[in-house]
Amino acid sequence: EVQLVESGGGLVQPGGSLRLSCAASGFTFSTYSMNWVRQAPGKGLEWVSYIDRGSSAIYYADSVKGRFTISRDNAKNSLYLQMNSLRAEDTAVYYCASGIPAAPRVSDYWGQGTLVTVSS
Amino acid sequence: DIQMTQSPSSLSASVGDRVTITCRASQGINNYLAWYQQKPGKVPKVLIYAASTLQSGVPSRFSGNKSGTDFTLTISSLQPEDVATYYCQKYNSAPFTFGPGTTVDIK
DSSP states (O other), rough: OOOEEEOOHHHHHHTEEEEEEEEEESOOOSOOOOOEEEOOSSOOOOEEEEEETTTOEEEEEEETTEEEEEEEEEEEEEEEEEEOOOOGGEEEEEEEOOOOOTTTEEEEEEEEOOEEEEEE | OOOEEEHHHHHHHTTOOEEEEEESSSSSOOTTTEEEEOOOOOOOOOOEETTTTTTTOOOOTEEEEEETTEEEEEEOOOOGOOOEEEEEEEEEOOOOOOOOEEEEEEE
């Protein structure tokens, strides 16, 4: 059974940093592209970042470019999102999601999400 | 960047009705368009990718189509379990922008 479990969320002050992790199991993680998608409370979905299976293609939303860094460790079946210079508008539930083999940029399996709250 | 719009923003229909949601891209994206369903309190689920390819396990009452830069998601016969917010997403090139969503409920 495919499982994606996010962790690392919490309350952080504006300007602070957090590192989110996503532990994958039940599939061959190293062969799948991954996305981070966030959803602010009561709002719609916002794509945040993408990394292909070999970390050779990495993309970011303009809203996080220069502040967030996506990475993965295929040996540990893990995906990460380093978030720096956090702002109130980064408050959201952050989901990791695996790509569809036929359409790697499309999010197939999703974790349950981890809540990040940026507030003083 | 390419903007994605959806219409309507919400709709209410009866069980058994045919429901159509439209997503429009501000520029051409070929067929790099996916549709997601998010039920209340649940994580999103992909329904369709490549504009019209049904993801495995998705009921056949869902279908997708493309006409130029307009994309449609059609539910051929609305069921109570289809109450959800539906999002389109373009993925031809970054950023992989989502549309603002269309909320569907039962009349």
